Amino acid sequence: xxxxxxxxxxxxxxxxxxxxxxxxxxxxxxxxxxxxxxxxxxxxxxxxxxxxxxxxxxxxxxxxxxxxxxxxxxxxxxxxxxxxxxxxxxxxxxxxxxxxxxxxxxxxxxxxxxxxxxxxxxxxxxxxxxxxxxxxxxxxxxxxxxxxxxxxxxxxxxxxxxxxxxxxxxxxxxxxxxxxxxxxxxxxxxxxxxxxxxxxxxxxxxxxxxxxxxxxxxxxxxxxxxxxxxxxxxxxxxxxxxxxxxxxxxxxxxxxxxxxxxxxxxxxxxxxxxxxxxxxxxxxxxxxxxxxxxxxxxxxxxxxxxxxxxxxxxxxxxxxxxxxxxxxxxxxxxxxxxxxxxxxxxxxxxxxx
Numbered sequence: 274x275x276x277x278x279x280x281x282x283x284x285x286x287x288x289x290x291x292x293x294x295x296x297x298x299x300x301x302x303x304x305x306x307x308x309x310x311x312x313x314x315x316x317x318x319x320x321x322x323x324x325x326x327x328x329x330x331x332x333x334x335x336x337x338x339x340x341x342x343x344x345x346x347x348x349x350x351x352x353x354x355x356x357x358x359x360x361x362x363x364x365x366x367x368x369x370x371x372x373x374x375x376x377x378x379x380x381x382x383x384x385x386x387x388x389x390x391x392x393x394x395x396x397x398x399x400x401x402x403x404x405x406x407x408x409x410x411x412x413x414x415x416x417x418x419x420x421x422x423x424x425x426x427x428x429x430x431x432x433x434x435x436x437x438x439x440x441x442x443x444x445x446x447x448x449x450x451x452x453x454x455x456x457x458x459x460x461x462x463x464x465x466x467x468x469x470x471x472x473x474x475x476x477x478x479x480x481x482x483x484x485x486x487x488x489x490x491x492x493x494x495x496x497x498x499x500x501x502x503x504x505x506x507x508x509x510x511x512x513x514x515x516x517x518x519x520x521x522x523x524x525x526x527x528x529x530x531x532x533x534x535x536x537x538x539x540x541x542x543x544x545x546x547x548x549x550x551x552x553x554x555x556x557x558x559x560x561x562x563x564x565x566x567x568x569x570x571x572x573x574x575x576x577x578x579x580x581x582x583x584x585x586x587x588x589x590x591x592x593x594x595x596x597x598x599x600x601x602x603x604x605x606x607x608x609x610x611x612x613x614x615x616x617x618x619x620x621x622x623x624x625x626x
Contacts, residue, residue: 281306282354284450287372289316289340291414291559292385293359295327295422299454301336308353309340310372312360317342319418328421330550343371352377355447361560362388362571369397376402381440383433383447387474387556388571389467391436400436404444405463407432407470409523409544410455411553415563423550429455430523430548434463456524468517473540474572475590476505479597480615482558482567485607488549494609496616500589503619504573505537507587511579523548561600561607569597592618 282305286297289309300307309325311317320340327334341349354377360368369382376382376398383404384390391405409430411423422429433448435441441461448457460466480501481491492498510533513519519536521527523543557567573590580587596614599605 280354282450283351283377284308285310285353285356285372285375287356287358287368288312288360288364289320289325290359291412291420291422291556292408292410293357294320294325294414294420295410295412296357296359296385296451296454297338298325298327298334298336298420299426300450301325301338302334303453305450305453307338309338310343310346311340312343313417314342315417316340323418326419328419329425330423331425346371346375349375352380354380355450356380356382357385358382358390358394359385362386362390362568363566365390365393366397369394373398381443381447385431387478387568388471389464389575390571391463391467395436401440403436404440404447405434405436405467407463407466407522409470409548411549413554413559423553424455424548426455428547431455431457432460432463432466432522433457434460434466436463458524460520462518462520465512465517465520466522468512468515469520469522469540471572471575472505472508472512472537473544474568475508475576475593476501476537476541477544478555478557479567479569479573479593480504481555482561483593483596483600483607483611483615484609485558485611486609487551488553488555489545489551492545494612496619497612500612500615500619502534502538502541503589503622504576504593505541506534507580507590508573508576509533509537510585511576511587514583514585515579557597558607566601567597569594569601573597588622589615589619 285308286293287310289311317340324335324337385406385408395403414420451457560567573593576590577587
């Protein structure tokens, strides 16, 4: 990880909510040198007192780990070799700026996040020190010091890839570390892989939150599956327009179809059947129930802006974004009845005849 190849890497998890805490706990139990850095004061205090507890589908683990408040980053003397960034996409820039002074000169930042955040990270620490990532885990956290992870290691999936070709040879060693928590694939086209994940996220995160239902229930609500798929279709169009390739993610087999919409359906079905449970709430709905803002612009808004740059529109994603901002402005309540507003837009988008 550093110029001293035999040295045990110093690892930080910056952002230890539901995802970061559960992954970080596995690192600790695997014997790695790990520090949690977190912005929720009660969470830090709970970890210091009782460790981090992770409730998995059939077992519970607990790990004792050093936990720091954000304000304590300035007190760090020894730099980190690896920083796993697991904050909201909209927090990427400031979080990377916060950690950059304590990142080793040859250290790496790995963005375990939704959205196309790898470029924001690279703009601050350099492309040679940035590893992009795709993550597929369902989890939630409502109590400090306790996270509920709905995927054990066998159904947790990651992809890693460097932005700078000169750094790609270092990705496998990072992947080896991450394999303590799930399946990890190394790709030389992380940008396309992240676009494929954004396609899924555009279909599921905010649409299901707007109707205030678990992901599976939202998809089964009359008319909503078509809406959600249509949001994904627009996202795939944006990905292709942006030069991304249709690549397999989340352990799916190599792409054998040239039909982008069919592949969107396959990815979405895989998420629904393998990577989510009956009560899985998307991260966006969890955010709203906690009074936090969701990753709206960073996912569905990204689709709109990308297609707009190519002279095209994204009516379904635009409606999703508009309704989402109304909910965050408290002028609309997230509720199942909102499905009619989305279905109306979908129906209007279908060409006549």
